[in-house]
Amino acid sequence: MEHEAFYKDQYDRSLDRKNEINASLSTPIGILTALIAGLYFASTNFDFSDNIILTIIFAVIGGLSLFLLGKSIYHLILAFSDLHNGYDYAYLNDTDVLDNYYQGLVSFYHSQPGATPAGSIAEAKKEFDEYILKELIKSAGINQKNNKSKIFQRFQCHQYMIYALIALSLLIIPFGIDFGINKGKDKVQKVKIDSVIPVDLNLKYKDTTIRLNIKPYDNGARNKKTDTSTHANDQGRR
Numbered sequence: 001m002e003h004e005a006f007y008k009d010q011y012d013r014s015l016d017r018k019n020e021i022n023a024s025l026s027t028p029i030g031i032l033t034a035l036i037a038g039l040y041f042a043s044t045n046f047d048f049s050d051n052i053i054l055t056i057i058f059a060v061i062g063g064l065s066l067f068l069l070g071k072s073i074y075h076l077i078l079a080f081s082d083l084h085n086g087y088d089y090a091y092l093n094d095t096d097v098l099d100n101y102y103q104g105l106v107s108f109y110h111s112q113p114g115a116t117p118a119g120s121i122a123e124a125k126k127e128f129d130e131y132i133l134k135e136l137i138k139s140a141g142i143n144q145k146n147n148k149s150k151i152f153q154r155f156q157c158h159q160y161m162i163y164a165l166i167a168l169s170l171l172i173i174p175f176g177i178d179f180g181i182n183k184g185k186d187k188v189q190k191v192k193i194d195s196v197i198p199v200d201l202n203l204k205y206k207d208t209t210i211r212l213n214i215k216p217y218d219n220g221a222r223n224k225k226t227d228t229s230t231h232a233n234d235q236g237r238r
Helices: 001-022 026-044 052-080 096-111 119-179 221-237
Strands: none
Touching: 001 026, 001 119, 026 052, 026 119, 052 119, 052 221
């Protein structure tokens, strides 16, 4: 196998490995989120004032679980970045930059005394191939070291995550006992009034009823008087 083909293959594999490692980090993120949610649920539903022995056991195991989860998250962050400069992966230059470099080599050798076009191209190609080979070797080496560091941090993350899972499993024991003791108890909320707001309870009655003054007719006497006058007028005409 030629050196150039070998190191090009190593370079390509180092970049593929980088993508695989980054994609695999999504799994511990989901697991750590679930473990943190479980620890939060147990802590908020445990009665710390009920039994001193259970409280101490729960606090010790809970604190250990929190520490292990923190270590796992720390190594997970390191798997993404070293918190300072990050993982600087090496890449070959863009093709236009490489072509400009090659054309510059051709022009350089062509300007030499006694140079021929074919000889200039051959010398330029030879030096360009050597340059590409060195870049492949350097870039592949940098990328492989970064991948090894990321894999180590991922391993540490998984290790502490497993320890945290074991600690949370032990946390079920005091939590389950406390839950069984308080299962039949009614949860009563205590309300304390610190200050009293004065309220005026003297209510004043105000009559808001609207009354209408109605003057009724005197049982139709008015109408009878009108009818009598009309009857007398009729008799006078006769």
